[in-house]
Amino acid sequence: MPDKQLLHLVFGGELVRPDSQQFVDPKKLHIVGIFPNYDEAQKAWRGATGATIDDAHMRYFIVHLHRFLDPKNEGDDHDHHH
Numbered sequence: 001m002p003d004k005q006l007l008h009l010v011f012g013g014e015l016v017r018p019d020s021q022q023f024v025d026p027k028k029l030h031i032v033g034i035f036p037n038y039d040e041a042q043k044a045w046r047g048a049t050g051a052t053i054d055d056a057h058m059r060y061f062i063v064h065l066h067r068f069l070d071p072k073n074e075g076d077d078h079d080h081h082h
Contacts, residue, residue: 007069008041009034012048012060024057034065 010032014024023029032048035041041062052058 005066006037007034007065008038009063009065010041010044010048010060011063012052012058014055014057015059016057018056018059021059030060032060038062038064 011029012032013026013029016022016024030048032044035044045060045062048060052060
């Protein structure tokens with residue numbers, strides 16, 4: 001059995017302030033890609049973060065897409081939002 005596919009989206013962009021999660025221009029977000037598991041997503045995230053390390057306003061995020069795609073998990077996700 002292959003590993004369960006757990007899609008992760010890696011994207012980033014310029015934040016209004018380094019301590020916020022609001023993007024200056026959502027239309028200019030940099031979508032790094034969608035990856036089949038967390039390890040690959042993290043590698044891509046590290047690469048993107050390393051490339052923009054000098055810019056405090058550039059921030060990259062990993063979104064656990066599989067949590068949104070799997071309706072069975074919906075119950076647990078509503079209980080603990082970060």
